[in-house]
Amino acid sequence: MKYSSRNDFHGGIHCSDGTDKELSNKNPIRFYQPKTVEISMKQSAGSSGEVAVSIGDRVTKGQLIGTPTRFGTANIHASINGTVQDIVTTKDSQDNDITYVVIETDTPDETGEKNRTPNTTEYHRGFVDISSISKEDIITSMKEGGLIGMGGAGFPTHVKYETTNQIDYVLINAAECEPYLTCDHRLMLEYGYAILNGVCLFLKAAGAKKAILCMEDNKRDAAEHLSNLLFQKDLPIEIKLLRTRYPQGGEKQLIEAVIGMEVPAGKLPADIGVIINNVGTAKALADLIFAQTPLVSRCITVTGKVKKPSNFIVPIGTRYAELIELCGGFTTVNNRVIVGGPMTGTAVLFGGGVSDLEGSVTKTSSGLLVLEDQIIIETPCIRCGQCERICPAGLAPFKIDFACINEDYTLCEKLYATECISCGSCSYVCPASRELAHRTTKAKIEVLKLRMERRKKHNG
Amino acid sequence: MGNKATEFMHGIRPHIRATRTTKEIMSDVVIALVPALIGSIYFFGIQSLILVLTAVTTCVLSEYLWQRLRKEPIRVGDVSAVVTGILLAFNFPATTPIWIIMVASVFSIIVAKQIFGGIGNNFANPALMGRALIMLLWPGNIAQYVTTNHGAADAVSSATVLSLLKSGKEIVDYSYLDMFIGNIPGALGETSKLLLLIGFLYLCYRQVVNFSATLTYIITVVAITFIFGGDGFFTGDILTNLLGGGLILGACFMITDYPSVAPRVKVSIAFLAGVITAYIRIWGILPEGVCFGILVGNCLSGLVEQVIRPHIYGVNLKKSNLN
Numbered sequence: 180m181k182y183s184s185r186n187d188f189h190g191g192i193h194c195s196d197g198t199d200k201e202l203s204n205k206n207p208i209r210f211y212q213p214k215t216v217e218i219s220m221k222q223s224a225g226s227s228g229e230v231a232v233s234i235g236d237r238v239t240k241g242q243l244i245g246t247p248t249r250f251g252t253a254n255i256h257a258s259i260n261g262t263v264q265d266i267v268t269t270k271d272s273q274d275n276d277i278t279y280v281v282i283e284t285d286t287p288d289e290t291g292e293k294n295r296t297p298n299t300t301e302y303h304r305g306f307v308d309i310s311s312i313s314k315e316d317i318i319t320s321m322k323e324g325g326l327i328g329m330g331g332a333g334f335p336t337h338v339k340y341e342t343t344n345q346i347d348y349v350l351i352n353a354a355e356c357e358p359y360l361t362c363d364h365r366l367m368l369e370y371g372y373a374i375l376n377g378v379c380l381f382l383k384a385a386g387a388k389k390a391i392l393c394m395e396d397n398k399r400d401a402a403e404h405l406s407n408l409l410f411q412k413d414l415p416i417e418i419k420l421l422r423t424r425y426p427q428g429g430e431k432q433l434i435e436a437v438i439g440m441e442v443p444a445g446k447l448p449a450d451i452g453v454i455i456n457n458v459g460t461a462k463a464l465a466d467l468i469f470a471q472t473p474l475v476s477r478c479i480t481v482t483g484k485v486k487k488p489s490n491f492i493v494p495i496g497t498r499y500a501e502l503i504e505l506c507g508g509f510t511t512v513n514n515r516v517i518v519g520g521p522m523t524g525t526a527v528l529f530g531g532g533v534s535d536l537e538g539s540v541t542k543t544s545s546g547l548l549v550l551e552d553q554i555i556i557e558t559p560c561i562r563c564g565q566c567e568r569i570c571p572a573g574l575a576p577f578k579i580d581f582a583c584i585n586e587d588y589t590l591c592e593k594l595y596a597t598e599c600i601s602c603g604s605c606s607y608v609c610p611a612s613r614e615l616a617h618r619t620t621k622a623k624i625e626v627l628k629l630r631m632e633r634r635k636k637h638n639g
Numbered sequence: 640m641g642n643k644a645t646e647f648m649h650g651i652r653p654h655i656r657a658t659r660t661t662k663e664i665m666s667d668v669v670i671a672l673v674p675a676l677i678g679s680i681y682f683f684g685i686q687s688l689i690l691v692l693t694a695v696t697t698c699v700l701s702e703y704l705w706q707r708l709r710k711e712p713i714r715v716g717d718v719s720a721v722v723t724g725i726l727l728a729f730n731f732p733a734t735t736p737i738w739i740i741m742v743a744s745v746f747s748i749i750v751a752k753q754i755f756g757g758i759g760n761n762f763a764n765p766a767l768m769g770r771a772l773i774m775l776l777w778p779g780n781i782a783q784y785v786t787t788n789h790g791a792a793d794a795v796s797s798a799t800v801l802s803l804l805k806s807g808k809e810i811v812d813y814s815y816l817d818m819f820i821g822n823i824p825g826a827l828g829e830t831s832k833l834l835l836l837i838g839f840l841y842l843c844y845r846q847v848v849n850f851s852a853t854l855t856y857i858i859t860v861v862a863i864t865f866i867f868g869g870d871g872f873f874t875g876d877i878l879t880n881l882l883g884g885g886l887i888l889g890a891c892f893m894i895t896d897y898p899s900v901a902p903r904v905k906v907s908i909a910f911l912a913g914v915i916t917a918y919i920r921i922w923g924i925l926p927e928g929v930c931f932g933i934l935v936g937n938c939l940s941g942l943v944e945q946v947i948r949p950h951i952y953g954v955n956l957k958k959s960n961l962n
Contacts, residue, residue: 189952194655358655431952444953517654526650550654557648558717561661561759564902572952575903595951603653610661611759617651 186439188432190571191424192604194522195358197397203480203488204361208369211505212284216258216496217539220245220278221271223333224543226252230280236263237285241473244280253335253542254325258475258494259284271538279539282496302376302469306412309379309468317384317468324473325542326464330428330457331519333543336464339456342449346385350437351378353394353401353458354421354428357520360546362478363458365490367394367401370462371408377461378416380468385454389415392458393437395423425522426602430455432571444598459545474542483549484511493540499527499547500536508533515552518544522603558611566605566615572598576605576615583618588625596622661758665718667847671838672725672892678821678831682787683733687827693737695724697744705753719758723747726766726892729828730885730930731773734783743769763937764899767930774930784824797824800883802926810879818882829885839891848895852909856890857881859913860920860932868921880920889916889929899937901944908943912936 220228228245232238238257245255257280265281301307320326321337328334330352351374355363367374378390394402402418409416419437426432431442433455440451448455459478466472475495479502482488486507493502499518503509509532516528516536528536529552566576574595582590596619605615679687698720706713727747728740747769752761773781786797800823803810813823821831828835842848861881868875880886890909894900900908912932919928 189950192657194657435952441953441956443956444951446953515650515654521655522653524652524654526652526654529650548654552650553656554649555651555656558661558714559757559759561664561719562898562902563664564897564905567903567949573950575949595954598951598953600952606651607653607655608657610657610659610664612656612660614648614651616653617648 186419186436187422187424188427188429188435188571189573190569190604191426191432192569192607193423194425194604194607195397195423199358199482199521200361200364200397202359202361203482203490204364206361206365206489208362208365208478208490208492209505211491211493211497211502212259213494213497213501215261215264215281215283215498216494217267217279217281217498218244218255218258218496219539219541220255220280221275222253222255222495222542223251223327225249226333228252228255230266230278232257232263232280234263234266237261238263238282241471241475251334251338253327253337254323254473255495256325256473256475257282258496261285269537280496300470302465303370303372305372306379306414307376307469309376309383312380312383312468314384314386317380317464320467321384321464324463324467326460326467326474327542328457329459329463329477329542329545331523331543331545332430333541336456336460339449339454340384342447342454344449345452346387346449346454347389347452348438348454349378349381349385349387349390350433350453350455351381351390351392351458351461352428352430352433352455353392353398354433355398356395356423356425356428357522357524357546358425359482359548360480360520361482362480362490362545364398364401365480366459366462366478367398368404371405373465374458374461375405375408375414375416376469377463377465379414380464381454381456381461382415387454389417391437392416392418393421393433394419395427396420397423425604426571426600429571429600429602431600477540477542477544479540479544480546480548481506482546483517484509484514484551485549486510495540495542497540498536499538499540500533502540502547503533503536503549509549511549511551513552515550517548517550518546519548520546521548521550522607523601524548555612555614557613560609560611560613563610565608565610569604569608571602571604572600574599574619576619577613579619579622580613580615583622583625588622588629591622592626592629597626599623661717661719664847665722667842667845668722668892669718669725671842671847672722672729672828674834674837675729675828675831675888676725678834679729679733679827682821682830683785683827686733687728690731690733690735690737690740690827691725691728693740694728694744695721697741698724698727698748701745701748702753705749706757711757714758717758720748723752723765726764726828727769729888730766730770730826731781732784732824732826734785735781739773739777739780743773746772759898761898762940763934764893764896767893767934767937770930771934784826786824787822787830799824799926800879801920804876804879804883805920805926815878815882818879823883826885826888829888832882832887835887835891842891842895852894852900852905853890855906856894856909856913856916857886859910860886860917863914863917864920867917884920884927885929886916889933893929893933894936899940901940903949904940904943904947907947908936908940911939911943 232244242257261282261284268278271277326336517524599619601620603616702720703715747765751765751768864880865875915935916928916932
């Protein structure tokens with residue numbers, strides 16, 4: 180275990196005093212097996228899948244029910260045994276069409292019991308010999324098993340490994356820099372061997388010489404636990420503690436902090452010989468290879484203003500409302516329910532009851548967070564420069580904010596709005612409560628559109 | 640910047656925000672100025688308080704009236720006009736006529752701040768703009784510096800330490816300790832370095848300002864006046880230049896002003912302002928150069944920002960980054 184305080188990324192904020200994570204980081208992972216699941220065909224932002232089953236079909240856990248229709252999408256599998264009751268299309272909070280496959284279980288206690296005692300199989304108890312598994316096998320399994328990045332962005336994992344670049348390092352992102360979220364922390368404490376076996380598979384798939392498991396120093400116990408498992412095992416896995424600072428877990432920031440290099444603008448980490456995967460993805464890969472279970476469940480933290488904050492492992496498609504009820508319901512009327520972390524998550528409900536909460540667990544939902552709703556009133560920028568000082572990308576959000584309000588997207592481009600990582604740090608620190616991150620992200624999208632048009636003109 | 644009416648937005652990420660507001664920051668600056676205000680009342684009498692209150696009232700009223708008449712959102716509650724008022728009064732000697740203070744206040748708020756778009760949009764420090772105007776229009780009315788009048792019935796007109804230094808006379812009446820405590824003739828708020836520094840330390844503690852620009856400014860001025868300010872090279876009077884004039888006030892509360900100095904390049908601006916200040920002190924007509932030094936720095940802010948480019952993550956990397 181190596182503690183590196185000098186290795187750091189540029190900017191960042193200290194937005195968590197630790198009490199938010201303490202709500203749930205001591206609570207062991209609970210299991211829950213819902214009677215019905217509603218599996219979304221949109222498992223991550225910007226993806227879309229096509230339903231591959233029809234109403235009335237009997238499906239088993241792990242059976243393919245959705246196939247990708249767009250780049251950046253992975254296979255979607257049934258997460259429980261049962262019958263397809265319905266296929267519904269509704270609107271989500273951003274007014275996009277979203278299709279759900281509703282499956283009702285017919286075997287009430289299936290697999291739940293097995294899940295509850297997870298440490299029975301070999302890969303949960305020690306290191307597994309993977310010399311017989313080839314690189315191609317792993318990548319094919321990733322693709323068929325619908326493995327995507329479980330940190331939030333949800334990029335299909337196999338695409339990362341299909342690179343032709345020489346990979347030197349595999350970084351395992353366990354920073355979990357978002358306040359409140361503790362699911363990765365609990366996974367590391369309870370599924371240490373599964374994660375490390377998964378990391379070995381990643382190493383093999385990438386042909387890399389070394390894997391570095393990176394986490395913030397507020398997860399010291401997890402780092403010690405994993406170091407003990409690795410003790411005298413002679414594996415090329417290093418555990419690195421980093422400063423607790425948001426957005427430590429941002430892909431580019433993690434590379435800057437750990438490898439000391441920057442990913443060139445418009446390139447991928449693979450271009451500088453690095454692949455990054457989330458720690459949850461490592462566990463999912465181990466489940467996939469050693470237990471032949473595709474990605475059909477995930478760990479999620481339900482926390483904030485609920486009676487009993489908890490960490491769960493639930494099948495994909497478990498309704499959010501059920502999880503809130505399992506945690507004892509809201510403790511505030513004026514609530515705001517967020518899927519994901521407080522910095523980058525999406526608000527799905529304002530001030531409603533539990534029954535008003537729509538949506539279900541996807542492969543990318545790392546948390547379900549209930550906060551007190553607040554109304555933010557913007558005041559003029561006082562040019563204090565806080566946003567510019569803390570921007571991990573080195574931008575001047577207050578200038579982009581101004582250019583975006585004036586719809587001057589050429590200026591936004593000159594200010595490098597495209598390099599924004601949408602971490603939200605600027606809005607967090609702004610004393611004038613300006614929605615800097617919102618407008619910078621908007622500017623980024625507009626500039627990309629502008630570039631696309633320019634390219635079309637150039638080609639046509 | 641960004642004063643346009645903003646659309647109503649709700650539920651936008653991030654869902655947690657730091658609690659500090661503009662008003663809190665401005666209130667912190669006011670708190671930091673209180674020790675120096677009390678000091679000025681002690682050294683220059685109740686006239687000092689009257690001038691400060693006049694400046695603050697005029698600033699707040701003119702901002703309110705401007706926003707009211709222009710039907711802009713009323714933003715007087717953000718306390719920034721109070722800060723301008725106090726800093727403005729701090730720049731004048733105790734003998735300044737009240738109408739001068741009022742004219743300067745109106746000019747500061749209306750011309751230097753509101754015409755450019757209100758809070759955050761002023762290209763130069765409003766308080767210094769007010770002082771500069773009066774220095775150019777009615778210099779005679781603000782040239783009457785008085786000795787500190789504790790005990791004595793009447794204040795006696797006296798030259799400031801820096802004008803003594805400039806004219807080459809020996810400074811016999813004031814010790815360095817007097818200069819540090821504030822027991823010297825000068826503008827209301829500039830004399831007591833001790834109390835200004837106490838206020839500045841509070842601002843640093845509250846993380847409202849960063850001391851890098853302040854330090855750069857002070858070191859630049861002191862170094863240049865030390866090298867060129869004496870009869871030969873390296874014979875300048877360090878402590879008199881440091882403590883004798885408005886350097887500490889300017890360094891602690893003017894160069895750190897948010898909108899008038901581009902945040903990313905504030906250290907470079909502080910350096911430039913320091914060079915101008917020292918130049919005026921040594922070779923200029925005026926004995927003191929803080930006001931114009933900082934104003935010139937403010938004006939150069941945009942240019943310096945163009946010259947010193949920021950590093951954007953992943954853009955213009957050195958070759959070594961790509962192995």
